[in-house]
Amino acid sequence: MHSPDASILRHATPADAAIALSWTPAAESLRRWAGPGTRWPATPESLWADISSPDATTFALEPSGLGLVGFGQVRFRAQAYGHLARIIVSPNHRGLGLGRSLCTALMREAVRLHPIKAFSLYVFPDNPHAIALYRSLGFVERGRHEKFDCLLMEAPLPAVTPS
Numbered sequence: 156m157h158s159p160d161a162s163i164l165r166h167a168t169p170a171d172a173a174i175a176l177s178w179t180p181a182a183e184s185l186r187r188w189a190g191p192g193t194r195w196p197a198t199p200e201s202l203w204a205d206i207s208s209p210d211a212t213t214f215a216l217e218p219s220g221l222g223l224v225g226f227g228q229v230r231f232r233a234q235a236y237g238h239l240a241r242i243i244v245s246p247n248h249r250g251l252g253l254g255r256s257l258c259t260a261l262m263r264e265a266v267r268l269h270p271i272k273a274f275s276l277y278v279f280p281d282n283p284h285a286i287a288l289y290r291s292l293g294f295v296e297r298g299r300h301e302k303f304d305c306l307l308m309e310a311p312l313p314a315v316t317p318s
């Protein structure tokens with residue numbers, strides 16, 4: 156298993172987004188990862204434009220020697236929540252603990268970046284692996300997205316401690 160290490164997280168570039176896009180080669184997998192607002196067919200440029208926003212900080216997970224294995228964002232939602240988004244691990248590296256490392260590192264970044272009261276995220280109900288991961292990190296369901304068929308999940312701040 157991979158041990159959590161925030162130092163393996165760095166700011167992402169459009170080139171990282173292009174690699175992450177190659178991990179979601181179908182409309183459905185892109186929707187589940189990047190959300191319903193993402194254009195399809197997607198190009199690296201359209202994806203980067205669709206996921207970029209002033210409140211979003213985008214990160215790449217690149218443990219030494221492995222290359223890019225994960226990608227995710229921290230947003231500041233409702234002036235209160237460290238909101239995790241666009242979380243993905245390379246299909247060749249799933250089941251090794253990297254998704255957990257990625258989420259934990261993003262939660263630490265959220266605490267550093269924003270004056271947050273709690274964490275939040277959206278996930279589609281047909282994504283049981285992601286939901287299991289989030290539950291194991293302390294996230295619980297708090298309702299649905301106001302517009303899309305996504306679960307809203309939240310976790311309290313003590314779910315992660317500063318490194």
Ligand SMILES: CC(C)(COP(=O)(O)OP(=O)(O)OC[C@H]1O[C@@H](n2cnc3c(N)ncnc32)[C@H](O)[C@@H]1OP(=O)(O)O)[C@@H](O)C(=O)NCCC(=O)NCCS
Nearest residue numbers: 188242243244249250251252253254255278284285287288
């Ligand atoms: C969800 C995702 C990020 C998990 O990444 P991962 O590196 O495979 O996850 P980990 O190895 O860290 O596993 C963490 C937990 O996730 C859950 N999980 C991951 N893979 C699972 C599987 N195949 N079956 C059941 N649970 C699974 C388990 O709770 C696991 O904890 P455990 O190992 O203690 O049982 C990865 O599957 C992914 O990139 N999916 C596609 C993109 C996506 O759907 N992102 C979420 C958008 S909201």
